[in-house]
Amino acid sequence: MERARLGSWAEVGSRVATARERGGFTQRELGDRLGLHRSAITRIELGQRHLDALELAQLADALGRSVEWFLTEPPAVIASHRDGLSADRNVQRLEDELERTCRDVELLNDVNVLSVPSAALHPGVTSRDEAEARALEARSLLGRGDGPLLDLQAAVEPLGLLAFSLDLGPSVIDGGYVRLGDIGVALVNGTADPGRRRFNLAHELGHHLLADEYTADFGLGTTRADREALINVFAIHFLMPRSSFHTRWTELSGQWPDPRHRLVVLAAEFRVSWSATISHALTLELISRSDFELLKVRRPTSGDYLEVGARFDEELQPVALAPAYSQAAVRAYRRGVITADRTIELLRRTVAAEDLPRPHEMPIEALASEFEDII
Structure with a gap:
């Protein structure tokens, strides 16, 4: 899942500008933090001033990003909006959270502790009837019949989708989706009401299985509204056949x-x-x-x-992490691949250091073998 590297200083500068703006800094304020003149920040963002490794590390620290963030392309985020409203700042927050989540997923995948099945339907739909049929196909892949799908976050994992619910604040953003190879990463806004959160996750599953953003002949037309409408049909019939x-x-x-x-x-x-x-x-x-x-x-x-004697059990209350992702994070820690602090970060501080299981201890035979290699 290696992310494509940026190929020019102008592209790096654009990432710097994005991080600065999302952090709420002016060029002068960022320059003051780094001990640089505002004009130096301007030249960095235009790609006219190159950064050495130390300067890049200082910049990353000042803006709360990893060095890698400035050197690689961001994932292509598919953002879902409520009522078609525009909210650039809210989209930026979603993109930041999704990018962070995707990098964490990629880390766990790269160290071979994350296992997620892959599943797909025929990409794209051309009508409401086809969208409904695809929803029933998805349920068939799960083998769950046509009744209520409870614990939706766990239910979508066999379809190759890792689902997360985070508090994105009250906004018009319902959630977003990113494809990482065969794995899908969905993030829903945990501030929505419980039923809306489930619908939003089913909607992101539609993006994942139907690959609408990657299919030229997806459906009724080429507009985003057309695609979203058909994805909504998929979602409602997936949840309520x-x-x-x-x-x-x-x-x-x-x-x-x-x-x-x-x-x-x-x-x-x-x-x-x-x-x-x-x-x-x-x-x-x-x-x-x-x-x-x-x-x-x-x-x-x-x-x-x-x-009526009914109880509405809430799902996807933030912070809700994909089960396979959480297992992988603890597995990586137990194997000594990542530190306790990094594990806590991956788990979005839903656990403390004392909550983590003990790392696997190396068998005596392995210790003896290592000692023999040393001498």
Whole structure:
């Protein structure tokens, strides 16, 4: 998974400018930190002033980046937006977090402690019907039937996707996706409500399996909105297959004549947001457009869930790290490949040093062999 090296000082300078701007520094402020004149920072960012190893290390330290960050190309991030709004600053934060996560994943892969299956569907879809069919194919690969998919973070790993949930702050950014060879890395915004987080992860799975950004003839057109709409269709049918949704709707009709009560149960059982549940019911023609408009403003409360005897268990609460990734980080530490401090960083400080298991001790035979080699 070696990242492509930058080929010119102008490209390095561009990375410096990006890091400075995202860090909230002016050229003068960064120069003051490094003991350089503002004009020197300008020339660095234009690629007109070369950096030696010591200066690059000092620059990386001042901007909170690794030296490697300035010398390699960033991953191609696919950012998912809510309501199509633009938010450059929020996208930058997402890109920073995804790039850091990708580098950590690459580290664990390069030291041979990370094992993630690879899976793919036929890339691209051209219609809503095809998007629904691809969702059912994905479920078939998992062998999980058509019922609710619980613990979605673990469920997507057999499909080659490592899922992370981090607190990105209240923003219009739902999440993002990066492809690293056969492995996909998805990051969802943990500040969203629980059902929305699951939908966002299913959406990123669609990017991963359908490879929409890498397929010229993906679907309805060439616009991002067209692709996102089809990915949304994939996501909703992956989480709530038509057949099981219909079946539960019919089963619940005897106990709960009021459609709203049934929808509250379905939202809890499938662990999806209220808006996704009622939108799906409308698409499947289980409710009318007028019913939908009324239900939009009658969002369920905790009391509504208690009334129908349903419990909405939360998933993807931040910080939530991909299970295979967390296992790999501890495995690398146990083998002595990385230090305790690096392991804690990889695990986003969800553990302390005393929580880590003891590193593997070298067998006496191996110690004796090493001693013989020395003498």
